[in-house]
Amino acid sequence: MNLAKLNDIAAATKEKCKNKKRVCVCAGAACISSGAIQTLDSMKKIVKEKGLDKTVDVIPVGCIGACHQGPLVKILPDETIYQKITPAEAALIAEKHLAKNEVVKSLLFATGAGKESPVNSNETDFFKKQRKVVLETCGNINPESIEDYIAVGGYQALYNILSTLSQEEVIAEVKAGGLRGRGGAGFPTGLKWEMVHRYINSTKYVVCNGDEGDPGAFMDRSVLEGDPHRILEGMAIAGYAVGAQKGYIYVRAEYPLAIKRLETAIKQARVQGLLGDKIFETDFNFDIEIRIGAGAFVCGEETALLASIEGKRGTPRPRPPYPAESGLWGKPTLINNVETFANIPKLILIGGKEFASVGTQKSAGTKVFALAGKIMNTGLVEVPMGITLREIIFEIGGGIPGGKKFKAAQTGGPSGGCIPESHLDTPVDYESLGALGTIMGSGGMIIMDETSCMVDVARYFMDFCMNESCGKCVPCRVGTKQMFDLLNKICTGQGSPADLALLEELAPYVRETSLCGLGMTAPNPLMSTLRYFREEYMAHINDHWCPAGVCKMEPAAQLAEAHS
Amino acid sequence: MTPLAAPTTTILVTIDEKTYSADPGETILDVCKREGINIPTLCFLEGVSTVGACRLCLIEIEGTRKLLPACATVVAPFQKVKTNSDRLKKNRRMTLELLFSERNHICSVCVANYNCRLQDLAHEVGMDHVRFPYLFPDCNVDGTNKIYNIDHNRCIMCTKCVRTCDEVEGAHTWDVRGRGFESRIIADFDEAWGTSPTCTLCGKCVSVCPTGALWHKQSVQNNMKKSPEMVSELTAKRGRKG
Amino acid sequence: MSQAQVVDVPESDPRVKQMLKVIKNYQKRPDALVQVLHAVQDTFGYLPMNLIRVVSKELHIPPSRVFGVVTFYYYFSLKPKGEHNCLVCTGTACYVKGAQKIIDQISASFGVKDGQTTPDNKLGLQTARCIGCCGLAPAVVLDNEILPRTDPAQITGLINARLGAKK
Numbered sequence: 001m002n003l004a005k006l007n008d009i010a011a012a013t014k015e016k017c018k019n020k021k022r023v024c025v026c027a028g029a030a031c032i033s034s035g036a037i038q039t040l041d042s043m044k045k046i047v048k049e050k051g052l053d054k055t056v057d058v059i060p061v062g063c064i065g066a067c068h069q070g071p072l073v074k075i076l077p078d079e080t081i082y083q084k085i086t087p088a089e090a091a092l093i094a095e096k097h098l099a100k101n102e103v104v105k106s107l108l109f110a111t112g113a114g115k116e117s118p119v120n121s122n123e124t125d126f127f128k129k130q131r132k133v134v135l136e137t138c139g140n141i142n143p144e145s146i147e148d149y150i151a152v153g154g155y156q157a158l159y160n161i162l163s164t165l166s167q168e169e170v171i172a173e174v175k176a177g178g179l180r181g182r183g184g185a186g187f188p189t190g191l192k193w194e195m196v197h198r199y200i201n202s203t204k205y206v207v208c209n210g211d212e213g214d215p216g217a218f219m220d221r222s223v224l225e226g227d228p229h230r231i232l233e234g235m236a237i238a239g240y241a242v243g244a245q246k247g248y249i250y251v252r253a254e255y256p257l258a259i260k261r262l263e264t265a266i267k268q269a270r271v272q273g274l275l276g277d278k279i280f281e282t283d284f285n286f287d288i289e290i291r292i293g294a295g296a297f298v299c300g301e302e303t304a305l306l307a308s309i310e311g312k313r314g315t316p317r318p319r320p321p322y323p324a325e326s327g328l329w330g331k332p333t334l335i336n337n338v339e340t341f342a343n344i345p346k347l348i349l350i351g352g353k354e355f356a357s358v359g360t361q362k363s364a365g366t367k368v369f370a371l372a373g374k375i376m377n378t379g380l381v382e383v384p385m386g387i388t389l390r391e392i393i394f395e396i397g398g399g400i401p402g403g404k405k406f407k408a409a410q411t412g413g414p415s416g417g418c419i420p421e422s423h424l425d426t427p428v429d430y431e432s433l434g435a436l437g438t439i440m441g442s443g444g445m446i447i448m449d450e451t452s453c454m455v456d457v458a459r460y461f462m463d464f465c466m467n468e469s470c471g472k473c474v475p476c477r478v479g480t481k482q483m484f485d486l487l488n489k490i491c492t493g494q495g496s497p498a499d500l501a502l503l504e505e506l507a508p509y510v511r512e513t514s515l516c517g518l519g520m521t522a523p524n525p526l527m528s529t530l531r532y533f534r535e536e537y538m539a540h541i542n543d544h545w546c547p548a549g550v551c552k553m554e555p556a557a558q559l560a561e562a563h564s
Numbered sequence: 565m566t567p568l569a570a571p572t573t574t575i576l577v578t579i580d581e582k583t584y585s586a587d588p589g590e591t592i593l594d595v596c597k598r599e600g601i602n603i604p605t606l607c608f609l610e611g612v613s614t615v616g617a618c619r620l621c622l623i624e625i626e627g628t629r630k631l632l633p634a635c636a637t638v639v640a641p642f643q644k645v646k647t648n649s650d651r652l653k654k655n656r657r658m659t660l661e662l663l664f665s666e667r668n669h670i671c672s673v674c675v676a677n678y679n680c681r682l683q684d685l686a687h688e689v690g691m692d693h694v695r696f697p698y699l700f701p702d703c704n705v706d707g708t709n710k711i712y713n714i715d716h717n718r719c720i721m722c723t724k725c726v727r728t729c730d731e732v733e734g735a736h737t738w739d740v741r742g743r744g745f746e747s748r749i750i751a752d753f754d755e756a757w758g759t760s761p762t763c764t765l766c767g768k769c770v771s772v773c774p775t776g777a778l779w780h781k782q783s784v785q786n787n788m789k790k791s792p793e794m795v796s797e798l799t800a801k802r803g804r805k806g
Numbered sequence: 807m808s809q810a811q812v813v814d815v816p817e818s819d820p821r822v823k824q825m826l827k828v829i830k831n832y833q834k835r836p837d838a839l840v841q842v843l844h845a846v847q848d849t850f851g852y853l854p855m856n857l858i859r860v861v862s863k864e865l866h867i868p869p870s871r872v873f874g875v876v877t878f879y880y881y882f883s884l885k886p887k888g889e890h891n892c893l894v895c896t897g898t899a900c901y902v903k904g905a906q907k908i909i910d911q912i913s914a915s916f917g918v919k920d921g922q923t924t925p926d927n928k929l930g931l932q933t934a935r936c937i938g939c940c941g942l943a944p945a946v947v948l949d950n951e952i953l954p955r956t957d958p959a960q961i962t963g964l965i966n967a968r969l970g971a972k973k
Contacts, residue, residue, distance in 0.1 A: 214936070313875055378943075446899055
């Protein structure tokens with residue numbers, strides 16, 4: 001592979017699509033389960049039957065974002081999105097929009113009732129405030145075609161750095177971009193690269209953490225399914241910058257489609273000489289292997305993930321030494337999350353300075369969130385850092401369905417916390433969310449309305465942490481179990497003020513003494529709900545009553561109440 | 565491999581407001597042991613690898629928010645360490661409370677009574693009662709081995725037996741099954757110890773077990789003496805260190 | 807703790823040869839353990855105990871370490887799965903939208919608890935921490951097909967339709 005060939009592929013692919021409409025049928029996991037494959041097949045058939053195949057391409061694409069309205073069909077270059085498209089409706093779209101350029105208004109993607117839906121989906125409430133960097137091409141290209149990715153500028157960044165930049169200059173660029181780890185903790189990415197780069201004369205590894213374990217998060221899944229080459233390119237750039245020749249992508253076994261698409265992408269990249277030896281005819285060699293996880297949340301913790309790649313029990317070990325010094329098989333290892341790597345090609349192409357112009361001063365760029373729970377528009381959104389939670393939930397997300405009242409937004413999964421109504425105007429960045437007692441996390445955002453009981457939610461997450469605790473260190477192994485039992489007592493109306501006091505002593509202890517991030521953050525959901533929804537705890541304890549009507553009180557407690 | 569030239573000269577560290585000299589690569593626990601500063605440990609065993617799992621030896625280092633395990637933290641120049649602050653003492657009591665609540669630790673009927681590291685530590689840190697309900701999980705006693713017994717009710721999952729069996733004896737009969745609160749020590753494929761083809765009956769695991777979980781069949785209540793130093797001496801003679 | 811119900815696979819089974827090939831492809835590297843176990847489970851639907859022994863021998867990994875790994879990861883199962891399997895997602899989004907009611911309904915209709923199969927081995931019920939389809943909550947995976955926005959009132963019918971259909 002060289003630049004001329006890369007440009008040839010891009011030009012040829014563009015030429016093929018020239019003056020053509022492109023029908024993108026979302027083949028993300030959510031749309032597939034709503035019947036997208038049938039829609040895709042029907043669309044392909046009809047386009048062929050009507051002889052439109054000279055002017056229309058029908059392709060499967062990765063997640064378009066509005067998962068609640070699937071199967072989605074997007075027409076390019078018009079940027080028109082149709083929602084809930086059945087095979088029969090696909091025929092209608094072909095007949096009208098594709099053949100006669102007439103928009104089928106009744107099927108247009110709509111985000112709010114009563115309003116006329118714009119023909120250009122970018123003008124809808126759902127997309128208007130989004131800003132796509134990571135998801136830039138996800139939903140517009142065929143994830144199983146390397147040519148598609150190259151046509152939209154793919155692997156250009158890799159070429160640029162290999163031909164013009166030194167390792168140090170790449171790292172400097174990433175630093176200038178102010179990119180921070182998108183896995184949750186927000187460690188500056190450039191700094192991490194520099195730490196690994198410093199070790200000379202050693203085998204090094206690049207690892208992509210795709211063990212998206214937070215319940216309620218599906219950002220990484222969507223990126224892996226929708227734009228796998230972007231991750232490969234990001235990893236290759238990282239490999240060059242830190243001096244590694246081998247990369248591993250660790251993906252959850254629960255994501256078979258992502259694994260399949262990655263396998264295809266890796267094969268294609270090898271064939272094109274974009275992975276393997278002498279990439280772009282330079283001395284840079286880099287190859288990537290997939291490692292499949294096996295259902296352990298703790299493997300999202302970097303040292304546990306490395307143990308798992310080595311084929312061992314995924315238990316973490318004390319840090320320092322950090323993986324940058326001693327990682328995979330004791331070698332310096334760079335670990336970044338999927339979304340972090342997905343930012344890299346764009347960052348390199350536009351330059352660090354331009355990249356940092358989006359977002360806030362300390363949190364540059366964009367963040368992908370998976371909106372779910374009691375919200376109108378569930379799906380995948382990418383927003384500039386610094387946007388407020390209110391904008392995400394009520395403008396992009398369309399608010400709470402069924403006329404119910406908003407209660408809390410949960411971010412950061414089992415490691416995060418619940419944000420109440422009063423803090424919705426907080427800008428989304430690492431520090432602000434941290435100050436609220438939650439974390440940015442990997443991007444899951446679950447919205448809860450008045451029918452959710454916050455004590456029950458705390459118990460749910462504690463149950464999760466208890467089951468996912470690896471059992472190595474005492475505070476996490478026994479502490480989460482004891483906290484769960486205490487919460488369970490409260491949820492069944494048998495808790496006492498003394499139990500609550502014990503919980504409040506145990507929670508900071510577990511946070512302070514646990515070995516790894518799982519234990520350190522396990523008390524967060526408990527502590528944040530106690531901070532903002534203490535009255536709900538008191539209602540359970542003093543009145544044996546669950547205000548949201550979720551918790552079933554034990555009969556004995558009700559009896560005691562009746563007698564008191 | 566190290567980026568900065570590793571310091572080859574002596575390092576000065578301040579521990580509990582006194583300054584000591586240490587060799588590069590030594591852990592804080594190494595220095596404390598040498599200088600007679602007592603830090604409670606439970607999963608640490610000289611001669612086998614360090615896991616930093618019991619969290620009893622956590623110490624404070626000035627300028628670091630996280631508490632770090634003394635056993636796994638290497639000294640750095642001009643480190644200021646606190647080993648016995650109120651915060652640490654409180655945490656240690658809590659750790660022991662949790663350990664006592666986890667399984668079945670009724671000292672008066674235990675073979676290791678008066679010879680138990682867990683019991684000693686409870687005395688040492690002043691843990692005199694447990695505020696949590698005892699969990700009493702379903703644990704069995706495996707008496708199939710002809711010389712030794714293992715009682716999982718007394719086990720605190722310190723994994724000294726696992727590491728010793730693997731790293732010192734080389735048999736790797738023991739390992740850990742499951743995870744979290746449900747994890748247990750297992751022999752081979754979670755089989756009866758007595759039928760294990762890998763076990764050499766060397767008894768090292770029994771010597772290093774800090775509680776009455778592993779014991780000699782001949783011992784009765786109160787008289788199972790442990791000798792973890794036997795493993796430490798053995799590995800010191802071999803000239804290796806975890 | 808109760809030992810898992812052990813069902814062996816005869817070593818004459820042609821798929822065993824296939825498994826040995828996978829091990830060979832990984833050059834018998836011990837770090838391939840998790841990947842090899844995946845291959846075994848993909849082939850047989852669970853991890854037969856006698857094959858775990860073979861894996862341990864072939865990769866030169868001590869038995870207790872292999873078993874430690876097998877039991878550490880929830881994805882691995884020592885028991886054969888049901889003929890049909892129903893996996894209920896209990897991720898946060900599904901949980902707040904009533905996944906528990908779905909589980910309760912399935913348990914009541916088919917007399918099967920989480921992690922078990924019906925006595926006739928027709929239906930297995932499992933729960934997952936999150937399958938990443940939060941937009942479709944509450945989601946159920948029935949024999950690898952995702953059922954979106956399930957409802958306790960309908961789930962029994964959906965499963966019955968599947969059980970009735972030829973596999």
